[in-house]
Amino acid sequence: MICRVGVVDDRSVTFRGVAEVLRASAGIRFLGVFATLDECAAQADGGEPTVVVTDPFPGPGLPARPFGHLALLVMSASRRPADVRAALGRGVGGYICKGADVGTLFRAIAAVSAGDVYLDGELRTALAADGQPDPGRAQEPRPPAEPTAMTRSLTPRERDVLRLVAEGLTHKQIGARLELSKATVDTYVHRVRQKTGMPNKAGLTRIAMELQLTAPAA
Structure with a gap:
């Protein structure tokens, strides 16, 4: 199955390389490079699912409500757990680092296109370690998060x-x-x-x- 992919360019050298890789892939219908998500959404008409590779940091950031037919894959230089959590909270389908290799990029696109969530191992590790006061020193295991009203009733x-x-x-x-x-x-x-x-x-x-x-x- 051919996957439709667009790029919202942050004018970095990395994203130029991403666009070249996507153009050369036989399994991808590359829609092009766009300045904003609005422009990409307009091109991806008909409501057909489309993966958008973008970097919201810095810049205007992610929309409060991502476009329904656009599945967002963040590819950012930011490895801050707060940024990753903020992106997931806005409903993005995946988050990878700008240093990711081509294989990781295509795995992330495939997962996001299928409606799954993709985080590379480095980011999962960073999220798991978030909140440790001294990562260079052995710490006691953190207790599970305090149950909230919305999670307390989970069986x-x-x-x-x-x-x-x-x-x-x-x-x-x-x-x-x-x-x-x-x-x-x-x-x-x-x-x-x-x-x-x-x-x-x-x-x-x-x-x-x-x-x-x-x-x-x-």
Whole structure:
């Protein structure tokens, strides 16, 4: 299946290279380079899903509500956990570093295009370590995040499902892992979304990280 991809250019040398790689890929329908998300959305007419590679830092930043048919993949020089969390909170589908190799770029595009969430290992590790006062010194394991009104009622099974969603598994794969039918997994995910108020995988991934349900990458 051909994936439609556009680039919102921050005028960096890195993004010029990204555009060249995408143009040369047989599995990508490259829409072009745009100055803003609005211009890209106008080109990606018809509502057909499109992955947009962009860097909101610095600049106007991410929109409060991303365009429905645009799946955003942030490729930024910022590795700050606060920036990663802010992007996930806005519903982006993936976040990778500007130093990422071509393989990582294409894996991220494929995951975001499929509706999954993609974070490279370096960023997962940074998020897991966020809040450690002295990363150079051995620390006591941090306790899980304090339950809030929206997460306190999650059952153990719902937490299992939430963790696997955050790890990027499909509903079918989660069912195989937990020995449940896909329909049952669909029901669990629906309940988790209702309880957390998160409508998409990006938001669910952020909640899983805050609850420390995901392990840092090796």
